Amino acid sequence: MQKYSIFNLIKNAFSNHINWDLAWKDPTPKKEYDVVIIGGGGHGLATAYYLAKEHNITNVAIIEKGWIGGGNVGRNTTIIRSNYMHDDNALFSEFGMDLWRKMSQDLNYNVMFSPRGIINLAHSDAQMNVYARRGNSMRLNGIDAVLLNREQVKEVIPMADFSDNVRFPIFGGLMQPSAGTARHDAVAWGYARQADSMGVDIIQNCEVTGFDLEGGKINGVRTSRGNIKVKKIGLCVAGSTNILAEKLNMTLPVETHLLQACVSEPVKPVLDKVVTFGAGHFYISQSDKGEMVMGGDLDGYNSYAQRGNLPTLQHVLTEGIAMMPFLSKLKMLRTWGGIMDMSMDGSPIIDKTHIEGLYLNCGWCYGGFKATPASGWTFAHTIAQDRVHKLNAGYSLNRFNTGHLLDEKGLGTKTWIS
């Protein structure tokens, strides 16, 4: 594999950059693999990479129905954080933060990780108390957290509405300075390129249509480009999880919903943090190109449409303008949507299943981009060793049966209903 470096960049400039190697090949599926990963999103690609790198398992195929990075990994707003209260979520995410910090070097691909900090705004005394508690829990787990008062928030984001007559005055906020953003496409491409170079087959335009079982065990997978024999399958299809689960007669504690995001026209640098509104669902950051990147609520009803509806967008942007009035002056450049695997307690599932050889990775809700490296790392471990790692032990499927829910926000089932 050609290394990406300043010297290679200069060298290739002399030949107008037409001699670069392809970043990954376009193989035809083999008859048999040791492991098949279904879904070429961030999690599938990362899983294949860590299978090869950490476990030396390279006879692996990633099967993607469209193109890699065309799903949620290419549609998200790239917020990376570990500001969780519960141990299982906090330790898993903080392990991921460490992988993020090393990712560009590790993958020899600039993922533009930008640890610019995230601020969750508080709009009441009660909310400040809740944030203080969460911040303390984070610090006990070794995660950086700073509770800011109103004046301190004002110093960092003076463009927020600090006037007196607002419906949701800013009381302060909880900041995780080490949180940030990264370039989502680069994450997918970086993992793909490295996985490919270690022998993983990335098979695009190939849809998984069914499974072959023998004596209750996985024996193969059926695809639009033929049948493949395989004993271990990692299911990593985010918003399409229920569709494939149905083919295995499984009903899961997951529902598919649509989440929208949008960007404004690019403007000069104004905001160097990620900021979330505390009285509703709205968050914002500014991209390197200058666009304000914004998102918020789900559309609210089951959807596989991959495109959103106006009422929700209007509602979300109303919150945005309440928080930062200058946004009303900006023109909207683009809106889009992705289909989310919403789990019933808001936390993901990375586990084995009752079917031998079938491994499940789903339930990422709005927060699966930040989890990409840790999810890939732990899922690869779970598949390779046929047992969960302690980092993903809390993300079990049977927690819904035993009552050990990971209900970070204390909202009960259907955490997305507000």
Add this chain to the structure above:
Amino acid sequence: MLHIKCPHCGMRSQNEFSYGGDASVKRPKLNQEISDQDWDNFVYNRKSLRGKHLELWHHLSGCRQWIKVERDTSTHEIFRTMKANEDNS
């Protein structure tokens, strides 16, 4: 914007409704042995169908009745709407 025909009030904008999820889910009958699995299926597990999906909506800013709507989850086409106590079949 969805337009939902409330069986009580007629065609209304989506903004008047709130969503109640899969209408085919049945609460286990009381006064009989109920397995954990039955409760799981009621509380957590969902088919989340792509295509025709029978679901509950609440006409919150209208007659405040719960209704059933049969909608395609990938095209948002609405095939029919019913009162909550009407049969699905």
